[in-house]
Amino acid sequence: MAVVVFRSKVTGEVIMMRNHVEPIFKQAGIVFHDKGAFLAEDLPAVIQSLEKVIDAVAQNEVPEDEDEAKEKPAMLAAVGIRTRFYSLLKLLRKAADKGVNVHWEPLS
Template structure:
């Protein structure tokens, strides 16, 4: 499993699984490469695109049955898309507010 780390000068790191990030980026029209960057001036439109896709996915998510969720180990519990992307969107917003680029690369 590939792991990706997002970084900016104004925030900490956000670590995510590539198989979670790549399809959402693709649906948002963002090309995902192994290594990449978002320029500060592009961040507002990138954030808006990601928010739109995440909201669309969230509306189609089926909540997990509470009884079934209690029986599963925590590692197997489903994670809502908004929860999964919360930290990344926070990093992107902070970088946008400060006019700073964001880059990503595989975590080694």
């Protein structure tokens, strides 16, 4: 599985699995390449598009049964879409506030 790292000059790194990011980007109308970037002036629209898709996906998520979840090891527990994308959206918002670009590339 490929791993992607997102970076900007004003934040740390956010590391995500490509197979989690790519379909959400596609639904948001964002072309995902191995290496890419968001320009600072495009970040508000990117954030808005991602939030819209994430909210739509979250509405269709089926909550995991609490009793079943307690029996599973934590690493096998379901992760909601809002939780999965929280750090990336935080990075994008901070970069937008500071007017800096965000880029991503495969983690090597």
